[in-house]
Amino acid sequence: MPPDARRPAGALESEILRVLVAASEPLTPRDVQKRLAAPLSYSTVVTILTRMHEKGRAARYREGRSFRYAPLTDEASVAAERMSAALGAGTDRATVLRRFVAGLAPGDEELLRRLLEPGGDQ
Template identity: 35%
Template structure:
């Protein structure tokens, strides 16, 4: 997945924050107006949206002479994909997952446990429902990928 520059991220934040999933999207002018504190030229915003479309980050549809833009995926799906991409950077994926799991707060750990239980079909009483767990931690495909079983046990992986 493509990492975003500062301006691209600001434009995506506008889209994620203001475009409901059922919406037809927003125009370049609407995005430019939402970025009013940045004092950007209309053509700059148009170029950024065009590049984001080329990267597959936004979908666009012609409306007369203008385009309407909407995010191709949710913010959560984008972040989940970035996390998965980071795991693929090299080294021990298992060790990285264990270190990450040990670094989250208690509430975040509860969300992860619930999501994994829901994915396994073992939703625990008092935990988030499967749909809530999926939206909290699902990837672009809507599924939480399990660690690859290619290395030693997780505890051994972190000792290296």
């Protein structure tokens, strides 16, 4: 990523959440740092993990002088929270939803219709 390029909001948290979800056990910040695709500083990893813990997205377990972290949610749940927050921020919910549906990729509108039908989430 070029030095002047910025990641989208929540991208670092999503990357770290993917690492935690893929792990079979709670990880230290150093473990997380080693498993990330793109390099991040140790302090950045600690900051993101601390924020995730404060938001209730990661459990934190003390181990000596350090902590281990495990996921309390998954990426789909975080994305759904963000979508709900964006919808709640608008004053005209119908227009926000209409524009959201208009911007869906081909096939997603039909998937959304099926999910909205009774029993559609099974």
